Amino acid sequence: MQSLDAISAKRNNVLCTLFYGKWPNFFILWNDEPKNPEDMATFFRKHPLLFNFICWIIYAQFVYIYNLPKISYVDYSHILFLCLLYSIIFYSNFFLFKFIESRKINIGIAILLVISTFFILAALGYVCIYGILPLFGAKLYYEDVPFKLSLYLRNILSPYIKYASYAIIVYFILKWFANLAYKRRMEKAHYEMEREKFEYEQAFLRAQVNPHFLHNSLNFIYTEALSLSKSLAESIYLLSMMMRYSLDNAVKGKQLVPVHKELEYLEIYLEINRRRFGKGKNIVFEFEGDRYLHSIPPLSFITLVENAFKYGDLSDPLYPLQIKIVVNRDKIYFYSSNKKRISKTLDTSGSHVGLKNVERRLKGAFKNKARLSRTEDNEIYTVELFIDFSSDTKEI
Known part of the structure; x- marks a missing residue:
């Protein structure tokens, strides 16, 4: 029977196979190749553009497979071009919503910005669908259907609402994870501070005995030295006062x-x-x-x-x-x-x-x-x- 460590190692290898091997190395060209899922998470945090690109490729594949039974002929390049347009809608609204929340813009201006973004992206979509993509042989419209602005806006409104909603959902999910990570960091920092405080308090308690004993001993020596040498006694007295000042401020913690x-x-x-x-x-x-x-x-x-x-x-x-x-x-x-x-x-x-x-x-x-x-x-x-x-x- 295989040990638990061997099973865990095999599981990690299966997960890493998705991004580790000959073709991923050739495609991604990374130097710090991940050897386990934790390394992969760290790697993608360092390379967010690569992570987003892979997510959209996977999503395009899902859209392609989902539409195969419904449409007799599905051109994969058309799916890629559509996902490119969808990604523009997604990221535009993601960063727009982040901008609105960070600047605390009132709801009236926020609605105006959303509507303006819709019409700007609609114009950009028109240029791409009817102007640029046909140059590459990709026609995402029916040639025998005449162009009508109202019909075009109505057709583009549905994917806009869909991917804008995705953007808002993803934004709140990421914000929730960021807040959770921040809370954990604060809890860890608080724990470390409390631990250090406890260690310092214990150190002060351990160190308190010897200085007090030494201070009291110096007072005794000062009394004995008075009959021998006034200068020596004064020096001992000054040292005793200096020690008392240092000890009081260290133990009492005066700011x-x-x-x-x-x-x-x-x-x-x-x-x-x-x-x-x-x-x-x-x-x-x-x-x-x-x-x-x-x-x-x-x-x-x-x-x-x-x-x-x-x-x-x-x-x-x-x-x-x-x-x-x-x-x-x-x-x-x-x-x-x-x-x-x-x-x-x-x-x-x-x-x-x-x-x-x-x-x-x-x-x-x-x-x-x-x-x-x-x-x-x-x-x-x-x-x-x-x-x-x-x-x-x-x-x-």
Whole structure:
């Protein structure tokens, strides 16, 4: 007995035989030959014109076979020419209906467009039936019957209504499938977001214990260090405050913090590094404006400055780390410039991850009001952040 896999493979081969083999390869000339029904579906989605052409060929064959018992002599070329005219009616109404719905045209203008399309296609049909097709030996009319406009319009109205109705039905079917596919994509995206959210929450819960323990330990060490060295105790205290700020914003998930709070901890971060490196790092920090205006995603300034400490050369007094922050009613402006560290083994991939994270959070908080730009040359790396509040000020 054959296995289920063998039967399934044979079924797929039978389906693919319709479009796979010597004559289809010669006719279609594809490079990515489908090996199973799923590949065929993907292939035809990439080549809709080919799919529509094959559908009309199959339909023409059906019309030919259907009319054989009814008519003593059926010319296959006449069937093809008729299907060509029918396809023009079908696609004209399909795209006309799509245009009417997408532009939300009122019913009066829509009816006028449908009637106009009918008369335009009737004129085109007359040119094809009585002018062009006879040149190819195809006469789709009775020569002994005189032409009457009323009779011609009455005869063409029936196929027009028929294939226009087909077009509308197909349009709604395709729209239903498109909406279904969109709904499934949204459900999948929502599921992925919920899964990622759950994983992040679990990660935060797992990570919460060690930072809290470390923070409490630092407070204990700070208390013990006071009797030994005031400078050492102050450094431990600054580090403890920095850790508390990072931990609170990570666990509580705050979207925005006041600018003055971010500046306070940025100054703590700079002070920690001054104590750590002494005169080995050259830093110039400048602030202008009112620090009590506006809010910003937490750790934004600190992340941008941290990249300079990680990947910059701050030991040259001629090229110090320059930080300038301006805050007023209309804007928040951040500027950072540092000399690049020359090292073949230096991995700066983490810098891009941190900056992209800041950029994503700024976009989530301020949409298109925030612009984060990075420029660099052979020596200098510059980061600029501009948040425009001028429109908010005008509204006030």
